[in-house]
Amino acid sequence: MQFTRLSIKTSLVLTILLVGLLGLGLALTSTTVYRDVILDYKRQSLSELLAVKTADQLDKLEEQAMEMGNSLKTSPRFREALDRQDTATLSAALRQQFHQYFVTAHVLRLERLIVRSTDYELITSASSRKTALTGDGSACPSLAHEAALRQGAKRLKIISKLCNNNGMPYFSLLLPVGGLVPKGYLEIITSPTLSLKPIENDLAIPLCIRLPDEEILYSSNQWPDNRENGLTARYALSTSDGSNTALFIEAYEDTQEMSAELVRTRNTLLLSSAILIALVIFFALALLRRTLVRPLEILNHKLQLLHNDNSSLGEPIHAPSNIIEVNQLVDDFNKMSAELHDLYGRLERMAYTDSMTRLPNRGLFNDYVDHLLAKYNDTGQHFALLLIDLDEFKQVNDEYGHEAGDMLLCETASRMNSVLRTPSMSGQNGFSLAEIADRDLLVRLGGDEFAAIIPAFDNSQQVEEVARKLAEITRQPVQLYNTPLTIHLSIGIALYPADGSGRTSLLRHADSAMYHAKNHGRDYCFYDHTMNDNRTSAHPETSPTQD
Amino acid sequence: MCHIRHNLLRLIILFVLSSGGLAIAGEEEKIVKHIPGVNKVDAEGVIDLAGKFPGLLIIDSRIVSDRAQGYIEGSRSLPDIDTDCENLARIIPDMDHPTLFYCNGPECGRSARAVKIAMGCGYSNLHWFFGGFEEWQEKNYPYIKK
Numbered sequence: 001m002q003f004t005r006l007s008i009k010t011s012l013v014l015t016i017l018l019v020g021l022l023g024l025g026l027a028l029t030s031t032t033v034y035r036d037v038i039l040d041y042k043r044q045s046l047s048e049l050l051a052v053k054t055a056d057q058l059d060k061l062e063e064q065a066m067e068m069g070n071s072l073k074t075s076p077r078f079r080e081a082l083d084r085q086d087t088a089t090l091s092a093a094l095r096q097q098f099h100q101y102f103v104t105a106h107v108l109r110l111e112r113l114i115v116r117s118t119d120y121e122l123i124t125s126a127s128s129r130k131t132a133l134t135g136d137g138s139a140c141p142s143l144a145h146e147a148a149l150r151q152g153a154k155r156l157k158i159i160s161k162l163c164n165n166n167g168m169p170y171f172s173l174l175l176p177v178g179g180l181v182p183k184g185y186l187e188i189i190t191s192p193t194l195s196l197k198p199i200e201n202d203l204a205i206p207l208c209i210r211l212p213d214e215e216i217l218y219s220s221n222q223w224p225d226n227r228e229n230g231l232t233a234r235y236a237l238s239t240s241d242g243s244n245t246a247l248f249i250e251a252y253e254d255t256q257e258m259s260a261e262l263v264r265t266r267n268t269l270l271l272s273s274a275i276l277i278a279l280v281i282f283f284a285l286a287l288l289r290r291t292l293v294r295p296l297e298i299l300n301h302k303l304q305l306l307h308n309d310n311s312s313l314g315e316p317i318h319a320p321s322n323i324i325e326v327n328q329l330v331d332d333f334n335k336m337s338a339e340l341h342d343l344y345g346r347l348e349r350m351a352y353t354d355s356m357t358r359l360p361n362r363g364l365f366n367d368y369v370d371h372l373l374a375k376y377n378d379t380g381q382h383f384a385l386l387l388i389d390l391d392e393f394k395q396v397n398d399e400y401g402h403e404a405g406d407m408l409l410c411e412t413a414s415r416m417n418s419v420l421r422t423p424s425m426s427g428q429n430g431f432s433l434a435e436i437a438d439r440d441l442l443v444r445l446g447g448d449e450f451a452a453i454i455p456a457f458d459n460s461q462q463v464e465e466v467a468r469k470l471a472e473i474t475r476q477p478v479q480l481y482n483t484p485l486t487i488h489l490s491i492g493i494a495l496y497p498a499d500g501s502g503r504t505s506l507l508r509h510a511d512s513a514m515y516h517a518k519n520h521g522r523d524y525c526f527y528d529h530t531m532n533d534n535r536t537s538a539h540p541e542t543s544p545t546q547d
Numbered sequence: 548m549c550h551i552r553h554n555l556l557r558l559i560i561l562f563v564l565s566s567g568g569l570a571i572a573g574e575e576e577k578i579v580k581h582i583p584g585v586n587k588v589d590a591e592g593v594i595d596l597a598g599k600f601p602g603l604l605i606i607d608s609r610i611v612s613d614r615a616q617g618y619i620e621g622s623r624s625l626p627d628i629d630t631d632c633e634n635l636a637r638i639i640p641d642m643d644h645p646t647l648f649y650c651n652g653p654e655c656g657r658s659a660r661a662v663k664i665a666m667g668c669g670y671s672n673l674h675w676f677f678g679g680f681e682e683w684q685e686k687n688y689p690y691i692k693k
Contacts, residue, residue: 066689067692070689070691070692074620074691152591152594152595153590153591153594153595154591156594156688156689157686157687157688158687158688158689159687175689176689179597179620179621180593180594180597180598180603180619180620180621181597181598181601
């Protein structure tokens with residue numbers, strides 16, 4: 001799995017932003033959930049309120065119907081007609097109720113009045129001209145049926161029913177007529193819709209009354225066609241036997257203001273969250289910068305520096321932090337840097353040292369020559385390159401063995417070094433050119449060949465003096481297995497810039513001078529152009545193509 | 548000494564309080580539930596009596612303002628405060644005519660008082676609707692309200 005590389009700062013900002021966004025998302029979702037819960041709760045309370053109000057209104061309807069019935073049944077004309085079973089007069093009295101009905105028209109909507117005998121048989125009935133009821137019988141046939149099942153004193157009780165007839169709701173009341181010993185019954189059939197209308201004023205909200213098939217029986221003037229901006233609560237009013245829905249009573253409440261308030265609250269919440277997140281990011285970054293980013297930047301800078309130049313390896317960095325791990329990291333880095341510095345020194349020494357004589361080797365010699373060439377270029381300063389060869393050294397090896405030869409080489413190297421100003425090779429640190437700078441250098445090139453550099457001399461006599469001393473000090477016999485051995489040197493000297501401007505040419509010319517000295521039995525010899533390379537050098541690096 | 552006096556005071560207070568409680572309980576006991584020699588009936592009993600005695604006289608012993616809230620059809624108003632032998636004689640045809648008294652309910656007391664007065668006047672066929680209008684209305688029996 002591949003991850004895009006991110007800086008600590010970016011990943012921290014991203015993490016905080018992600019958490020923040022998660023929080024904001026949560027706030028948004030919870031607002032929606034909260035709103036839905038509130039709306040559900042409001043809808044439920046409103047429909048419960050509708051149920052209570054509807055029950056109240058039906059009680060009132062029952063009372064009003066009873067009062068109407070009382071006024072009818074206590075009228076002498078009605079009582080006398082009932083006593084005489086005078087159907088025509090009874091019918092006229094009933095019809096008169098519909099004519100007088102305008103008195104109570106705003107509270108009660110009469111549909112039909114029926115006079116029944118004590119056996120609940122229909123004697124006569126009268127209907128409103130506007131009624132949807134057919135025939136002349138009851139709107140709720142079960143009412144008379146139920147009444148007929150009663151015995152004794154219970155026959156005097158008032159009973160009422162809400163029922164459906166031909167898809168329309170009716171409220172029927174059966175009232176005994178004739179005092180405590182009933183002489184008949186009056187059935188009052190009303191439409192409940194009118195009686196339910198006052199609910200809109202009670203609750204001060206728009207109301208809609210629908211038939212079970214959703215047809216609107218009544219709706220308030222304020223009842224909106226588009227009810228998407230609010231909630232509609234619905235209460236299903238059941239018929240008295242509970243088998244059907246008589247009516248649906250709906251109430252509408254505009255929730256736009258509540259929604260707007262919720263949105264305002266949510267926006268305030270979101271804004272404060274965003275500000276909080278920004279502050280958290282700011283403080284986290286400031287803290288991070290102090291404790292983590294700055295030390296790591298210092299560390300990183302140091303590493304970049306070391307990548308280009310490892311001379312500052314081992315120098316400790318200072319990057320204080322409050323974080324234990326970061327401090328540990330810096331400490332460990334400093335420790336490792338010191339160890340690496342030490343290791344580099346040792347490796348450098350090994351790379352630049354001849355293991356037998358402990359003198360520097362050809363590697364350091366080449367670097368030093370190149371260093372001086374670069375440094376002295378066009379400055380008018382001089383340096384001398386001496387190639388030193390041990391005469392007839394091969395015979396010593398053959399005669400006394402390699403061990404003796406090695407001892408002789410070491411002794412000769414030691415003596416020569418005492419003449420020159422070569423820096424000590426015994427230190428723990430590696431050689432660095434800056435350290436040797438402007439000092440003499442004696443190196444073993446290989447086999448019985450040595451070389452020396454004498455920088456910054458004033459005149460060639462100084463160089464000659466050194467060459468003479470070298471020859472002299474090595475000429476004193478060396479005791480090998482109690483046998484005194486005398487070594488002769490042949491030294492070829494080339495001067496910069498007079499004898500060459502490059503390492504190869506200088507070496508080649510020094511080589512020529514050395515052979516000249518060897519061939520003429522001299523200890524040393526300065527190069528001059530008459531010696532021109534009449535022999536091919538044994539040194540591979542002196543080939544002219546490398547110059 | 549002081550301590551004893553305090554305890555004594557406490558005892559006295561307790562006694563006064565408990566006797567007060569008894570006095571209240573005694574007043575509750577004053578609700579008349581039975582009147583010897585009078586037939587006590589419930590709502591159904593009233594209707595049965597009406598069936599049995601077509602001439603049953605029902606006397607409403609409540610004050611007029613209470614009666615305005617509704618009354619049993621066919622009843623006549625005679626508040627207990629106006630009930631005396633003279634007034635009773637004006638509406639009850641004879642001494643053994645079936646006559647029923649009622650008021651608002653069991654705690655009303657007016658009908659009980661009226662019945663006792665009627666007894667004192669020598670009426671013999673007395674009936675008493677103990678539950679009163681409260682029971683009547685509750686049981687959904689028809690009433691008149693004007």
